Amino acid sequence: MNTNGASTSPLRPNGIVSWRLRAGLVVLLVLAVLVISVTNRLLTDRFTETTRNRAELRIALYGGNLLAELRQNAIVPQLLARDPTLITALQTSNYSMSTQRLISFVEEIGAASLMLFDTDGRTVAATDRNRLGSAHRSEPYFVDAIRSNATIFSVIEQETGGFRFFYSRRIQDGGTTAGVIAAEVDLQKFERAWAGISDAVIVTDSTNRIILATEPRWRGRTEEEALANQTPLSAIERAIQATADWTALPPDAYLQGEAVMRLDARVNFRGWRMVSYTTYASVREKVNGVLALEVMGFAILLALSFYALNRRTAGKALLFQRESAELRALNAALQREIAERKRVQQTLAVAEQTLEQSSKLAALGEMSAAVSHELNQPLAAMKTYLAGARLLLRRNRHDEALSSFGRIDDLIERMGAITRQLKSYARKGQESFSPVNMGDALASSLLMMEPQLRQRQIQISRILPENPVYVLGDRMRIEQVLVNLLRNALDATKSERNPSVEIILSAGETATLTVRDNGPGIEDLDALFEPFYTTKQPGDGVGLGLAISSGIVADLGGRLTARNGQAGGAVFEMQLPIYEGDKEVEAAE
Numbered sequence: 001m002n003t004n005g006a007s008t009s010p011l012r013p014n015g016i017v018s019w020r021l022r023a024g025l026v027v028l029l030v031l032a033v034l035v036i037s038v039t040n041r042l043l044t045d046r047f048t049e050t051t052r053n054r055a056e057l058r059i060a061l062y063g064g065n066l067l068a069e070l071r072q073n074a075i076v077p078q079l080l081a082r083d084p085t086l087i088t089a090l091q092t093s094n095y096s097m098s099t100q101r102l103i104s105f106v107e108e109i110g111a112a113s114l115m116l117f118d119t120d121g122r123t124v125a126a127t128d129r130n131r132l133g134s135a136h137r138s139e140p141y142f143v144d145a146i147r148s149n150a151t152i153f154s155v156i157e158q159e160t161g162g163f164r165f166f167y168s169r170r171i172q173d174g175g176t177t178a179g180v181i182a183a184e185v186d187l188q189k190f191e192r193a194w195a196g197i198s199d200a201v202i203v204t205d206s207t208n209r210i211i212l213a214t215e216p217r218w219r220g221r222t223e224e225e226a227l228a229n230q231t232p233l234s235a236i237e238r239a240i241q242a243t244a245d246w247t248a249l250p251p252d253a254y255l256q257g258e259a260v261m262r263l264d265a266r267v268n269f270r271g272w273r274m275v276s277y278t279t280y281a282s283v284r285e286k287v288n289g290v291l292a293l294e295v296m297g298f299a300i301l302l303a304l305s306f307y308a309l310n311r312r313t314a315g316k317a318l319l320f321q322r323e324s325a326e327l328r329a330l331n332a333a334l335q336r337e338i339a340e341r342k343r344v345q346q347t348l349a350v351a352e353q354t355l356e357q358s359s360k361l362a363a364l365g366e367m368s369a370a371v372s373h374e375l376n377q378p379l380a381a382m383k384t385y386l387a388g389a390r391l392l393l394r395r396n397r398h399d400e401a402l403s404s405f406g407r408i409d410d411l412i413e414r415m416g417a418i419t420r421q422l423k424s425y426a427r428k429g430q431e432s433f434s435p436v437n438m439g440d441a442l443a444s445s446l447l448m449m450e451p452q453l454r455q456r457q458i459q460i461s462r463i464l465p466e467n468p469v470y471v472l473g474d475r476m477r478i479e480q481v482l483v484n485l486l487r488n489a490l491d492a493t494k495s496e497r498n499p500s501v502e503i504i505l506s507a508g509e510t511a512t513l514t515v516r517d518n519g520p521g522i523e524d525l526d527a528l529f530e531p532f533y534t535t536k537q538p539g540d541g542v543g544l545g546l547a548i549s550s551g552i553v554a555d556l557g558g559r560l561t562a563r564n565g566q567a568g569g570a571v572f573e574m575q576l577p578i579y580e581g582d583k584e585v586e587a588a589e
Contacts, residue, residue, distance in 0.1 A: 025302070025305055025306075028305065032294075032295075032298035032302075035294060035298075036291055036294055036295065039290060039291060039294060040291055043286070043287045043291075044287050047282070047283040047286050047287060051261065051280070051282060051283055052261060052263070055261060055263050055278045056265075058197070058276065059201075059263050059265050059274055060265060062190070062274060063274050065190065066187070066190055066267060067267055067268060067269055069185065069187065069190070070187075072109075072110070073183055073185045074151060074153070074167055076105075076109050076111055076114075076167060076183040077167050077168055077169035077182065077183050078151055078169055080105065080114070080183075081169045081170070081171045081172075081181050083101075085097070085098070085101055086098060086116060086171065086179075086181065087171060087173055089124075089125070090118060090171060090173070090178040090179045091173060091178065093118075093124075095116075098116055098124065099126060099127070099129065099132070102115075102116065102126065102127050106127045109183075111183045111186070112185060112186035113127045113184040114126065114183050114184075115127075115128075115131060115136075115181075116180075116181055116182075117136055117142055117179055117180040117181075118178075119146075119177055119178070119179060121135055121136045121137030121138070121139070121180075122134075122135055122136075122137075123135075123136065124179070139154075140152075140154045140156065141154040141156070141166040141167075141168040141180075141182050142168065142182070144168070145168040145170050145180045146177060146180060148170065149170065151168070152167070152168045152169065153167055154166045154168065155211060157220060161216060161217075161219055161220070162188070162216070163211045163212070163220075164184060165184065165187055166182050166183065166184050166185070167185065168181065168182040187212055188212075190212065191212055191213065194214050195214040199260065199277050199279050200213075200214050200260070200276070200277040201213070201214050201275070201276045201277075202214070202215075202223065202226070202274070202275050203273070204222075204223065205270065208223065209221070209222065210226060213226070223275060259279075259280055260277040260278060261277070261278045261279070262275065263276050375415055377448070377483060377487060378411040378412075378414055379415075380452070381411055381448065381449075381450075381452075382408050382411050384452075384454075384455075385405075385407050385411075386404075389401045389405060389408075411448075414448075433473050433474060433556075434472070435471070435472060435579050435581060436470065436473050436474075436475045436478055437469070438471060438505055438513060439468055439469065439505065440475075441475055441478045441479050441482060442462070442464075442482060442513070444475075445479045445482035446486070448479070449483060449487070449490070453490075456490065456499065458490065458493065458500065459498070459500040460501050460503070461503070462503045462504075462505075463502070463504045464505045465507055467507075469505060469506075469578070470511075470578070470579040470581075471511050471556070471576040471578065471579050473556040477552045477555075478552075478556070481552050481560070482574075484545040484546065484549045485515045485549065486501070486515065487545070488546070488572070489501045489515055489516075489517040489519070489570075489572075492520065493517050493518060495519075495520070496518055500517070501515065501516070501517050502516040502517075503516075504516070509578070510558070510575045510576060510578060511578050512573055512574070512575050513573070514571060514572070514573050514574075515571070515572045516570070516571045516572075517570055518567075518569040519568075519570060520569075521564040521568060521569055521570050522562060522563075522564055525562060525564075528562055530547065546560075546562075553574055553575075556576055557576065557577050558575045558576035559574075559575055560575075561573050561575075
């Protein structure tokens with residue numbers, strides 16, 4: 001009886017602890033659901049309000065720009081109606097210089113086009129010469145201008161879709177009507193600008209007809225007709241999305257099957273209104289991102305709780321099973337393990353010293369191979385210049401020979417710079433970068449490769465932008481990358497009958513320099529930038545050029561990529577961040 005009592009008494013505390021842990025897990029689950037629900041609601045309201053404020057600010061800016069464009073063009077016919085040159089041309093019917101005068105005006109004013117009509121509605125002068133001689137007698141901008149003394153604004157719907165906008169005014173000579181001047185307003189540029197920023201924007205006139213829209217098929221319709229033009233599949237997708245999205249909000253409207261936020265504003269011009277539609281995609285992404293982090297956090301807590309419960313149960317089970325003899329055996333085994341670990345640690349220390357020495361030797365070998373590869377190109381160029389200088393001296397052309405020796409001196413300086421660059425690889429972050437003109441760097445690299453280009457008949461084509469492209473970096477290292485890319489392109493076209501290399505420099509978000517050849521292309525793109533990978537014959541290269549070039553571009557904050565062209569050949573692209581400082585200086589100048 002005593003033995004049974006001793007064996008059952010410890011189970012009661014274990015049962016109590018187990019129930020406490022289970023209750024704690026239930027509380028944790030309830031807390032997780034509560035926190036996620038509250039967070040979802042609060043963040044949804046906050047991000048929705050932020051998105052709405054931005055949309056309101058954006059639509060106010062759009063309306064202001066549209067009104068400013070209309071007011072700027074409204075004064076044009078009034079000014080041109082008083083131009084003595086145009087009045088004299090209408091009086092004498094001599095329009096030889098009228099078109100050129102209108103062209104000079106449109107460049108200063110910024111209107112889409114200008115047209116001059118005689119009293120019969122015939123176009124006698126226009127900035128678009130294709131319109132000369134065309135009849136506009138029945139057009140509203142001509143008829144209304146003839147009947148009125150004020151400037152007339154007309155909206156003309158085109159048969160192909162869309163609208164054209166005109167300001168027109170009658171030209172008077174004394175008390176008689178001499179003709180009509182019309183200025184076309186380019187409002188389509190706002191459609192193109194809005195399409196690149198907002199989800200959808202429309203402008204309606206006083207009759208609720210859409211005259212400007214980022215969706216071309218909406219023009220000429222009412223807003224209700226445009227939004228009702230949805231396919232059945234879009235409605236199905238909308239229902240599925242609303243069911244699956246746990247941050248769904250009451251939508252203002254649906255656009256292409258997606259719930260959107262609708263905002264409208266009045267344009268202070270002839271009863272026009274502007275309406276914008278902004279999706280809730282950004283709200284959903286932000287809210288779901290935060291909720292995903294919360295779910296992950298609670299999942300980790302739950303996993304840790306289960307792990308702690310399991311460990312506690314296993315530990316208590318082992319405590320009941322252990323006996324004193326096993327403890328003594330475990331103690332002896334522990335002593336042996338301690339001795340074994342000391343021996344292994346001593347062996348590991350020796351192995352680490354050996355591995356460190358091997359790493360130093362490997363780094364030294366790689367550095368030697370890099371120096372050999374990078375100095376190979378200047379040495380080849382020096383050999384060519386020396387041969388040319390020897391021939392020039394024999395022909396008593398000393399000035400040209402001195403020019404060759406000057407180039408050899410530049411190559412020697414470049415070899416010294418290359419060795420200094422390779423030494424600097426081990427201590428990155430100590431070099432000071434400066435603005436580099438990519439066009440000048442490319443010209444210098446081509447000059448470096450001039451001997452190889454002369455030996456082979458290769459068609460080199462360059463496409464450069466009109467304005468200089470600047471990046472922030474080390475010009476010597478950039479030229480080193482360019483020379484490697486050009487050298488690879490020359491080697492790749494050795495077997496081609498008509499070898500060609502195309503070099504394209506462009507400037508956008510980054511400065512991109514593309515080198516394209518018509519060689520056989522690249523077989524293994526995955527291993528292309530690995531050290532010592534090469535497809536050349538033994539002695540032609542060690543496979544470090546692209547690996548070094550990729551490291552240089554990465555140090556400059558860019559990236560070097562390669563692919564096979566659609567028409568064959570290999571295409572290498574070097575992308576570097578644009579340096580904005582010099583652009584600002586040039587703009588100021």
